[in-house]
Amino acid sequence: MHLIGLREMDRRQMIGLLDRAEDYLKEDGTVTTPAGRRRELEDTTVGLLFLEASTGTRVSFELAARRLGADTVIVTPQEGERWREESATDACRTLAAMGVDGFIVRHHDRQLPHMLVDRLQVPIINAGNGSGEHPTQGLLDALTLRRHFGLEKDLSGLKVAIMGDVVHSRVARSDAHAFSKLGAEVLLAGPRMLLPSGDRGQRWPGEMSTSRKEAITWADAVVMLPIAQERIHGTIIDPHDYAMDWGVDSSIMERYLDREAVILHPGPVVRGVELSDPVVDNERCLILKQVTNGVAMRQAVLQTYFASASLS
Numbered sequence: 001m002h003l004i005g006l007r008e009m010d011r012r013q014m015i016g017l018l019d020r021a022e023d024y025l026k027e028d029g030t031v032t033t034p035a036g037r038r039r040e041l042e043d044t045t046v047g048l049l050f051l052e053a054s055t056g057t058r059v060s061f062e063l064a065a066r067r068l069g070a071d072t073v074i075v076t077p078q079e080g081e082r083w084r085e086e087s088a089t090d091a092c093r094t095l096a097a098m099g100v101d102g103f104i105v106r107h108h109d110r111q112l113p114h115m116l117v118d119r120l121q122v123p124i125i126n127a128g129n130g131s132g133e134h135p136t137q138g139l140l141d142a143l144t145l146r147r148h149f150g151l152e153k154d155l156s157g158l159k160v161a162i163m164g165d166v167v168h169s170r171v172a173r174s175d176a177h178a179f180s181k182l183g184a185e186v187l188l189a190g191p192r193m194l195l196p197s198g199d200r201g202q203r204w205p206g207e208m209s210t211s212r213k214e215a216i217t218w219a220d221a222v223v224m225l226p227i228a229q230e231r232i233h234g235t236i237i238d239p240h241d242y243a244m245d246w247g248v249d250s251s252i253m254e255r256y257l258d259r260e261a262v263i264l265h266p267g268p269v270v271r272g273v274e275l276s277d278p279v280v281d282n283e284r285c286l287i288l289k290q291v292t293n294g295v296a297m298r299q300a301v302l303q304t305y306f307a308s309a310s311l312s
C-alpha cells in the first residue's frame with residue numbers, strides 16, 4: 001500500500017514496477033497512455049504534499065496522475081510552512097476527510113512518511129524525505145539503465161558508479177538499493193567527507209572509492225549527484241574546487257569514460273559544477289531520458305499503489 005523506500009522492496013516487486021512502466025512507454029522512448037488506461041484512476045484524487053522545493057518530481061507525479069484520469073491537489077512549501085511534523089499529519093487527515101485518496105510526500109524530515117503510514121489509512125508515496133530515500137528516482141534510474149543497455153529483466157552484469165555527495169543524498173541511497181538488488185555492481189565514489197562511514201557505511205550496498213578516475217574508468221554508467229549543501233552542517237563546499245576535483249567535463253569524459261558508458265544525473269544539474277555544459281548536452285548523458293522515464297515510472301507507481309488501494 002505504501003512506497004517509502006527501496007531498502008524494503010524485493011527484486012521481484014522492482015522488476016514488476018519496471019515492467020509496468022514499460023506499458024507507458026512507446027518503442028521510440030516517448031511516454032504514452034494506452035487508450036484502455038486513461039481512466040485507471042478516474043474518481044481518484046492524489047494529494048501532492050511538497051513541503052520542500054521540487055520542480056521535476058512534483059510535475060512528473062502531477063502529469064502521471066492526470067494521464068491516468070486522476071484529480072490532483074497540491075500543497076506547496078509556502079502553504080505548508082506553518083505545519084510542523086505533527087500538524088502535517090493532521091493536515092493530511094483533513095485532506096483525506098475531504099476525499100483525497102492518498103499522498104505523494106516530500107519533506108526534509110526523514111520520519112514524516114513513516115509517521116503518515118502509522119496514522120493514515122491511505123497510500124503514502126515518499127517523494128524524498130531529507131537524506132532518507134527517493135524511491136521513484138531509484139526506480140526510474142534503473143528503468144533508464146535497463147532500457148539503455150537493452151537488458152531484459154534486471155541489471156545483472158552492469159557496473160554503476162554513484163559519485164559525489166553520497167552521504168547526504170536520498171537519490172544515492174535509493175539508487176544503490178535498486179541497482180544492487182537488480183544485480184548490478186555498485187561503487188560509491190566521492191570525497192571522504194561525503195561518503196558514508198562507520199556504522200552508517202555498513203548499511204549501504206556497494207564498495208567505496210575516493211578516486212574519481214577509478215570510478216569513471218571502472219563504470220558502465222556514472223550517476224552524478226548534486227551537492228546537498230542544505231544538509232551539510234558546518235562546512236561550505238566551494239563549487240569551483242568541487243568541479244575541479246569531482247566534476248566531469250569533456251576532457252575527463254574523453255580520457256576516462258568508456259566509449260559505451262553513460263552519465264546520469266537526477267537533476268537539477270548545476271552546470272559547471274557536477275557536469276560541464278558540453279557534457280550535459282552530450283548524447284551519452286541520459287538526463288532527458290531519465291525525466292521521460294520518470295513520468296512512465298510514476299504512472300506505474302500510482303497505478304500500483306492507488307488503484308489497488310481503491311479496490312481493497
Ligand code: CP
Pocket residue numbers: 053054055056057058128134137266267268
Ligand atoms: N530529482 C529530483 O528530486 O528533482 P526535484 O528536486 O526537482 O524534484
